[in-house]
Amino acid sequence: MNTYKPILTSIALFLLIPLFYACGGEESSDRQTSQPEVEEAGLSDFELEHGIGPVTEPVEIGEIDPDLVTKGRNIYEMKCEMCHNYQGRMVGPELGNVLERRSPEFVMNFILNPGGMTRDHPVGQELLREYMTVMPFQNVQRDEARAIVEYLRFYYEENY
Amino acid sequence: MDNKKSNTLRGLLLGAGFIAVAAFIFTGCPSQQSMFDSGDAAQKVYVAPGEHDEYYGFFSGGYSGQLSVWGLPSARFLKVIPVFSQDPETGYGYSEETKPLLMTSYGFIPWDDSHHPHISQTNGDADGRWIYINANNTPRIARIDLQTFETKEILELPNTGGNHASSFVTSNSEYVIGATRFSIPYEMDLDVPIDSYSEEFRGALSFIALDPETGMMEMDFQILVPPYNYDLGRAGKGPSSDWVFFTTYNTEEAHTLLEVNASRNDKDYVAAVNWKRAAELVRNGAGETMSAEYYHNYYEGNQGIAINDVKDQVTVLTPQDGQNFIYFLPTPKSPHGVDIDPTGEYIVAGGKLATVIPVHSFSRMIEAIENQRFEGHVENIPILDYDATIIGEVENPGLGPLHTEFDGRGYAYTSVYISSEIVKWSLETFEVVDRIDAYYSIGHLMITGGDTKNPDARYLVGLTKTAKDRYLPTGPKQNHPAQLYDISGDRMQLLLDFPTIGEPHYAQAIRADIVTPNVKQIYEMEDNDHPYALRRVADNRVERDGDVVRIYMSSTRSHFRPDNIEGIRVGDTVYIHLTNLEQEWDVVHGIAVKGANNSEILVAPGQTKSIKWEPTRTGIYPFYCTAFCSALHQEMQGYIRVSAADSDVPLTWSTGGN
Numbered sequence: 001m002n003t004y005k006p007i008l009t010s011i012a013l014f015l016l017i018p019l020f021y022a023c024g025g026e027e028s029s030d031r032q033t034s035q036p037e038v039e040e041a042g043l044s045d046f047e048l049e050h051g052i053g054p055v056t057e058p059v060e061i062g063e064i065d066p067d068l069v070t071k072g073r074n075i076y077e078m079k080c081e082m083c084h085n086y087q088g089r090m091v092g093p094e095l096g097n098v099l100e101r102r103s104p105e106f107v108m109n110f111i112l113n114p115g116g117m118t119r120d121h122p123v124g125q126e127l128l129r130e131y132m133t134v135m136p137f138q139n140v141q142r143d144e145a146r147a148i149v150e151y152l153r154f155y156y157e158e159n160y
Numbered sequence: 161m162d163n164k165k166s167n168t169l170r171g172l173l174l175g176a177g178f179i180a181v182a183a184f185i186f187t188g189c190p191s192q193q194s195m196f197d198s199g200d201a202a203q204k205v206y207v208a209p210g211e212h213d214e215y216y217g218f219f220s221g222g223y224s225g226q227l228s229v230w231g232l233p234s235a236r237f238l239k240v241i242p243v244f245s246q247d248p249e250t251g252y253g254y255s256e257e258t259k260p261l262l263m264t265s266y267g268f269i270p271w272d273d274s275h276h277p278h279i280s281q282t283n284g285d286a287d288g289r290w291i292y293i294n295a296n297n298t299p300r301i302a303r304i305d306l307q308t309f310e311t312k313e314i315l316e317l318p319n320t321g322g323n324h325a326s327s328f329v330t331s332n333s334e335y336v337i338g339a340t341r342f343s344i345p346y347e348m349d350l351d352v353p354i355d356s357y358s359e360e361f362r363g364a365l366s367f368i369a370l371d372p373e374t375g376m377m378e379m380d381f382q383i384l385v386p387p388y389n390y391d392l393g394r395a396g397k398g399p400s401s402d403w404v405f406f407t408t409y410n411t412e413e414a415h416t417l418l419e420v421n422a423s424r425n426d427k428d429y430v431a432a433v434n435w436k437r438a439a440e441l442v443r444n445g446a447g448e449t450m451s452a453e454y455y456h457n458y459y460e461g462n463q464g465i466a467i468n469d470v471k472d473q474v475t476v477l478t479p480q481d482g483q484n485f486i487y488f489l490p491t492p493k494s495p496h497g498v499d500i501d502p503t504g505e506y507i508v509a510g511g512k513l514a515t516v517i518p519v520h521s522f523s524r525m526i527e528a529i530e531n532q533r534f535e536g537h538v539e540n541i542p543i544l545d546y547d548a549t550i551i552g553e554v555e556n557p558g559l560g561p562l563h564t565e566f567d568g569r570g571y572a573y574t575s576v577y578i579s580s581e582i583v584k585w586s587l588e589t590f591e592v593v594d595r596i597d598a599y600y601s602i603g604h605l606m607i608t609g610g611d612t613k614n615p616d617a618r619y620l621v622g623l624t625k626t627a628k629d630r631y632l633p634t635g636p637k638q639n640h641p642a643q644l645y646d647i648s649g650d651r652m653q654l655l656l657d658f659p660t661i662g663e664p665h666y667a668q669a670i671r672a673d674i675v676t677p678n679v680k681q682i683y684e685m686e687d688n689d690h691p692y693a694l695r696r697v698a699d700n701r702v703e704r705d706g707d708v709v710r711i712y713m714s715s716t717r718s719h720f721r722p723d724n725i726e727g728i729r730v731g732d733t734v735y736i737h738l739t740n741l742e743q744e745w746d747v748v749h750g751i752a753v754k755g756a757n758n759s760e761i762l763v764a765p766g767q768t769k770s771i772k773w774e775p776t777r778t779g780i781y782p783f784y785c786t787a788f789c790s791a792l793h794q795e796m797q798g799y800i801r802v803s804a805a806d807s808d809v810p811l812t813w814s815t816g817g818n
């Protein structure tokens with residue numbers, strides 16, 4: 001009979017509900033461009049050492065470029081200094097000597113992809129457990145992150 | 161909503177509906193049909209958690225003075241945008257930045273009545289850049305920026321009483337219009353007997369030019385018209401885009417007991433104004449400059465403190481013989497709405513007290529003007545012959561037809577107040593084809609993408625005036641409802657009935673994908689041009705200049721700088737300028753100070769906001785972050801020490817030990 005058909009369809013569809021739910025909800029509405037999705041497991045050697053983010057290749061580091069230092073300093077004082085001391089803990093770790101601990105690429109990836117770093121990178125996860133505040137993405141572009149590295153290099157040379 | 165998904169969903173819910181129906185067949189419940197219907201309705205308004213609605217709905221708040229934002233079809237409440245009333249939740253109208261927006265030639269006004277939001281248009285379609293809305297009581301128009309969903313500008317209209325026929329934009333956003341509902345003496349502060357109404361009182365139609373780049377308003381000219389009540393307006397479309405239309409009532413010129421005295425005439429008028437011609441006349445010097453005082457309030461840069469630009473002149477155009485820019489179309493009977501169909505040809509008036517819905521034809525109107533089919537003149541304004549412009553009268557529209565919108569497929573939908581229904585009628589036959597109840601006493605209605613050349617014939621929202629028994633009771637006064645109807649089929653179907661804020665007087669809905677690409681997530685710190693902004697956290701400081709103390713404070717998760725301040729004295733005027741140094745979407749900080757006779761302020765990422773505080777007692781004043789910003793939000797606090805007026809405690813500020 002005809003009327004059974006829809007009922008059977010609906011029963012079939014009810015069985016599909018869990019499947020349907022399993023498919024939804026993954027996509028985040030977060031528009032931050034610099035937070036690419038990364039598989040939990042299996043970080044590459046590069047990623048383990050230099051972090052996860054838009055910087056996937058070694059960055060060229062040469063003589064300290066004073067113009068780049070100035071640019072980096074301006075951004076740092078506007079967008080970073082409220083959470084980081086050069087020496088001693090604040091909202092985040094001290095950064096005066098961060099290049100002793102981390103590579104320039106790691107620092108850039110942390111700036112450009114702090115959410116991904118604290119979620120998916122073992123060092124980031126460890127830092128988050130320690131500091132209990134997620135470092136925000138501060139709307140910094142890649143060339144600006146590079147400039148901040150230059151400033152931190154300069155600061156280190158001057159003060160350590 | 162993703163289409164594929166919603167189809168699956170439709171199947172699913174349809175299935176669920178069938179099961180329910182089947183269950184009822186077995187249990188013998190009588191209402192299986194209605195169960196089926198409401199299952200179908202639920203599916204049509206279902207937007208899964210995390211998914212977005214297809215439309216933004218902007219509902220005026222009526223006597224709340226604000227504008228509320230909704231997602232449609234789910235009727236998710238998104239936000240209240242404060243416009244004409246103070247809002248202690250955000251600090252709008254309390255902060256130093258926003259207080260100037262509410263200034264008028266009558267001083268600071270904390271409240272108004274906002275009625276008709278209208279989205280800016282390009283080529284007759286809503287472009288989603290700005291939304292304009294009128295203040296009814298102390299006549300003003302506001303511009304809301306749809307990048308930030310904030311009120312950015314308010315212009316006062318001089319010589320206007322009750323700016324109700326507003327704020328409708330022309331099809332390329334050349335002008336936004338306003339008009340006087342309560343005619344008043346057209347001259348500043350004229351003190352005359354009320355019964356000199358016919359001699360001394362006049363109406364004013366306002367034409368406010370819009371800047372195509374910034375959307376900024378400028379009072380271009382006003383047209384001086386007879387002392388009627390100018391009720392509603394609309395701009396033409398396509399062939400009629402050079403025209404705007406206003407309804408009038410009280411052509412009886414009553415000034416008391418209008419209920420009776422303004423309901424005598426069989427016909428009042430629709431005023432048709434060729435704005436292009438009027439503007440040309442003004443450019444060629446036909447206007448007259450009159451003194452007037454009115455405020456224009458806006459921000460000069462990206463951010464900052466709104467300024468009051470006080471104007472002292474307005475250009476007035478008084479119709480003269482042979483100028484040919486304004487005509488009266490006789491229209492039964494105390495018409496309320498005047499609405500132009502998407503083709504620009506039909507001019508539909510809602511005669512509150514009429515037994516039919518009169519439809520004028522634009523092309524016939526032009527013909528009648530060319531052939532001078534006038535039945536008379538008032539104050540040099542030709543009155544056109546009713547038979548020459550009318551093209552149809554919709555019979556049996558119900559009692560009290562008010563407003564009409566169109567689906568772009570040949571049908572019009574008119575709200576009918578007294579019989580509390582919506583009637584759908586054909587623009588070809590002028591016959592009613594469908595009708596559906598409204599709960600209760602419907603005022604305006606709106607169609608998604610409506611009042612444009614290309615409405616989306618998807619949903620209709622009815623904005624009703626009383627809730628009565630529709631929801632859980634909330635006392636003698638209840639919030640006003642809105643109802644969502646599906647109009648995609650032959651028959652209207654009620655989908656949702658939900659309470660709103662204030663009085664949702666009129667609304668507009670626009671496809672979300674037109675708006676969302678431009679919505680800002682943060683204020684970029686680099687572009688912060690606020691005069692008291694902190695550009696570097698190291699610049700946080702406190703400055704004294706006589707009795708005025710300015711605290712330049714920053715906020716980041718989870719502290720303020722400075723957070724310990726001493727050396728404030730009783731009698732000081734303290735400004736806290738708080739810059740939110742966050743650059744992450746939706747990370748908001750706020751501040752409130754104990755005992756401050758003021759609201760809190762909420763500060764968006766990258767924004768600077770200021771509150772004024774005048775401490776009257778000595779002591780220690782805690783302040784804290786009012787926005788739950790982070791795990792250590794409860795730690796986000798500070799102290800201000802207030803000493804006696806003659807104390808010599810030095811002014812100091814600090815954060816942390818180092």
Ligand SMILES: [Cu+2]
Nearest residue numbers: 749785789796
């Ligand atoms: Cu906070």
